[in-house]
Amino acid sequence: DAKTTQPPSMDCAEGRAANLPCNHSTISGNEYVYWYRQIHSQGPQYIIHGLKNNETNEMASLIITEDRKSSTLILPHATLRDTAVYYCIVGLHSGGGADGLTFGKGTHLIIQP
Amino acid sequence: NAGVMQNPRHLVRRRGQEARLRCSPMKGHSHVYWYRQLPEEGLKFMVYLQKENIIDESGMPKERFSAEFPKEGPSILRIQQVVRGDSAAYFCASSPLRGSWETQYFGPGTRLLVL
Numbered sequence: 448d449a450k451t452t453q454p455p456s457m458d459c460a461e462g463r464a465a466n467l468p469c470n471h472s473t474i475s476g477n478e479y480v481y482w483y484r485q486i487h488s489q490g491p492q493y494i495i496h497g498l499k500n501n502e503t504n505e506m507a508s509l510i511i512t513e514d515r516k517s518s519t520l521i522l523p524h525a526t527l528r529d530t531a532v533y534y535c536i537v538g539l540h541s542g543g544g545a546d547g548l549t550f551g552k553g554t555h556l557i558i559q560p
Numbered sequence: 561n562a563g564v565m566q567n568p569r570h571l572v573r574r575r576g577q578e579a580r581l582r583c584s585p586m587k588g589h590s591h592v593y594w595y596r597q598l599p600e601e602g603l604k605f606m607v608y609l610q611k612e613n614i615i616d617e618s619g620m621p622k623e624r625f626s627a628e629f630p631k632e633g634p635s636i637l638r639i640q641q642v643v644r645g646d647s648a649a650y651f652c653a654s655s656p657l658r659g660s661w662e663t664q665y666f667g668p669g670t671r672l673l674v675l
Contacts, residue, residue, distance in 0.1 A: 481661055481662070485603075488669075489668055489669070490651045490653070490666025490667050490669055491651070491653075491666050493664065493665075496661070534602060536661075546593070546608045546615065546616050546658065547593055547595070547605025547606075547608055547618075547619060548595075548605060548664065549602075549604070549605060550595075550603040550604070552600075552602050553602060
């Protein structure tokens with residue numbers, strides 16, 4: 448499985464865009480990039496995923512570089528409720544050979560009022 | 561539509577006792593996953609079950625841990641003879657589809673403390 452590298456923590460002002468980077472330099476051609484977040488004392492929550500095209504949904508946008516070795520999750524207008532640990536995970540779509548997710552340590556995003 | 565339910569939310573056990581953690585999947589979901597999160601760590605996959613079957617237990621410790629998902633009732637993660645190192649948050653997730661990461665919905669977790 449490809450591994451990911453994320454900064455351990457980041458701050459962002461409320462109302463501004465939060466940009467969370469993730470490096471996945473060993474990603475293979477058929478592996479997707481997934482993002483989850485975990486708000487304190489809760490279970491993880493799926494945010495978005497993509498293969499090579501940029502993706503957007505009601506929660507966030509995902510920008511994947513052309514060489515697919517890195518990606519950025521964008522929360523366009525961060526609120527205090529977006530304070531959480533954000534996990535970037537790579538793997539085959541629909542789990543493929545691995546049904547269970549493997550989480551690293553993620554990025555602790557703190558939204559400042 | 562209720563989400564994934566886990567109980568108890570907090571469980572305290574003394575070393576050597578048994579811990580039983582329950583997970584009720586979302587309605588219509590027949591796939592259940594258990595994860596463990598040690599303090600300051602990310603979640604680690606333990607086991608994946610469908611109704612009455614264990615599909616993948618590659619992340620389960622070889623001893624003292626077992627899981628089941630009976631035809632009726634919740635999925636159970638059982639830890640026998642608990643030790644302090646078992647103290648962690650245990651999360652379950654359910655999905656209507658096999659291996660569909662984006663449709664895994666997580667419960668609130670059970671926080672196990674072993675004294």
